[in-house]
Amino acid sequence: MSLCRLGFWVVLPCALVIGAGCGPGRRTGGGMSIVVLDSGVDPFDGATEMVDGSRPPREDSGPGRADSGPLPDEDAGPDPFDAGPTEVDAGPRDAGPAPTSAPTSAGEVVVTELMRNPNAVLDAEGEWLELYNPSTTRTYDLRGCEIYDFGSDHHVIASSLVLRPRSYVTLAVTSAPGFTPSYVYSSFNLSNTEDEVVLSCGSVQIDAVFFDATFVSPVGATMSLAPSALDASSNDFATSWCAGSTDYHAGDRGTPGAPNDPCF
Ligand SMILES: [Ca+2]
Ligand SMILES: [Ca+2]
Numbered sequence: 001m002s003l004c005r006l007g008f009w010v011v012l013p014c015a016l017v018i019g020a021g022c023g024p025g026r027r028t029g030g031g032m033s034i035v036v037l038d039s040g041v042d043p044f045d046g047a048t049e050m051v052d053g054s055r056p057p058r059e060d061s062g063p064g065r066a067d068s069g070p071l072p073d074e075d076a077g078p079d080p081f082d083a084g085p086t087e088v089d090a091g092p093r094d095a096g097p098a099p100t101s102a103p104t105s106a107g108e109v110v111v112t113e114l115m116r117n118p119n120a121v122l123d124a125e126g127e128w129l130e131l132y133n134p135s136t137t138r139t140y141d142l143r144g145c146e147i148y149d150f151g152s153d154h155h156v157i158a159s160s161l162v163l164r165p166r167s168y169v170t171l172a173v174t175s176a177p178g179f180t181p182s183y184v185y186s187s188f189n190l191s192n193t194e195d196e197v198v199l200s201c202g203s204v205q206i207d208a209v210f211f212d213a214t215f216v217s218p219v220g221a222t223m224s225l226a227p228s229a230l231d232a233s234s235n236d237f238a239t240s241w242c243a244g245s246t247d248y249h250a251g252d253r254g255t256p257g258a259p260n261d262p263c264f
Contacts, residue, residue: 100139100140100141100162101140101141102140102141102142102143102144102145102201102202103140103142103145103201103204103206104201104202104204105204105206106204106205106206106207106232107134107206107207107231107232107233108133108134108135108138108140108206109131109132109133109140109142109163109199109206109207109232110131110132110133110134110207110225110230110231110232110235111129111130111131111132111197111199111207111208111209111225111232111235112130112131112132112168112224112225112230112235112260113129113130113222113223113224113225113244113254113255113256113260114128114129114130114190114197114209114211114222114223115127115128115129115177115190115222115223115252115254115256116190116191116192116195116217116222116223117192117217117218117219117220118177118178118220118252119219119220119251119252120178120220120249120250120251120252121177121178121249121250121252123173123189123190123192124173124174124189125173125174125176125177126172126173126174126177126178126249126252127172127173127177127189127190128170128171128172128173128177128181128256129147129170129171129172129190129197130168130169130170130171130255130256130257131163131168131169131170131171131199131207132163132167132168132230133163133164133165133166133167133168134166134230134231135165135166136165136166137165138165139162139163139164139165140162140163141160141161141162141163142157142161142162142163142169142183142199142201143157143158143159143160143161144156144157144201144202145157145161145199145200145201145206146198146199146200146201147171147185147188147197147198147199148188148198148200149188149195149196149197149198150196150198153187153188153189154187154188155185155186155187155188157171157183157185159183161182161183168257168258168259169182169183169257170182170183170256170257171183171184171185172184172185173185173186173188173189177249177256178248178249178250178252178256179248179249179256179257181256181257182257192217193212193213193217194210194211194212194213195210195211196208196209196210196211197209197211206232207232207235208232208236209235209236210236211223211238211241212238214238215238215241216238216241216242216243218243218244218253220251220252220253221243221244221245221252221253221254222243222244222253222254222255223241223243223244224241224242224243224244224245224254224255224260224261224263225240225241225260226240226241226242226260226262226263226264227259227260227262227263228263228264230260240263241263242261242263242264244260244261245261246261
């Protein structure tokens with residue numbers, strides 16, 4: 001920016017000076033220069049200098065100014081895995097990436113593995129079940145969903161339990177069933193002979209498995225859903241299940257939190 005010299009030593013941006021021949025909008029006042037505040041030009045643009053040659057601080061450049069930078073975009077960069085307490089009830093999901101809310105339709109989460117009868121630890125210590133999210137895009141939070149049977153077992157998932165796309169979570173009767181589970185439930189047990197595992201969210205039954213003596217019933221291994229049958233309909237059939245074969249703890253076999261062993 002060009003500068004105008006006033007008197008013997010004051011140097012100001014031309015946009016601020018009247019009567020010095022600096023440009024449009026200038027005025028003359030009694031032989032003295034007058035600063036025009038409404039000139040429409042930022043008086044402190046990047047070329048402005050102080051008398052001593054330094055640049056004056058910009059009023060809007062301080063870190064404490066709320067308007068010192070662009071306003072944050074509330075829609076920018078959604079955190080798909082933020083399991084904030086209000087998001088479970090965030091309302092209908094849109095088609096955006098990875099919303100985090102409870103599943104709302106049958107089949108959105110699948111029961112894929114049950115450890116009914118561990119051998120390395122007591123049943124009361126080592127029972128667990130595994131859930132799978134077959135979606136390629138949606139992330140769910142199972143907080144508030146329920147697991148129960150048709151008897152007296154019933155548990156409401158009381159804390160955030162995030163289930164990401166194409167991923168698994170484990171729910172166990174204790175925090176040390178032979179691995180670290182995603183969630184520890186209470187008031188829910190798995191019979192070694194026949195039982196039901198029902199997952200509901202809101203009023204919707206998301207998945208259920210009813211197993212009886214026709215289903216595989218190994219000791220020290222899980223009842224494991226075939227990788228080719230990872231859906232809420234296929235897991236209704238005994239022929240879709242086999243015994244887990246991978247040792248995950250002291251001889252107990254299965255794949256907690258991981259893709260299931262092949263069945264066929
Ligand atoms: Ca089912
Ligand atoms: Ca598994």
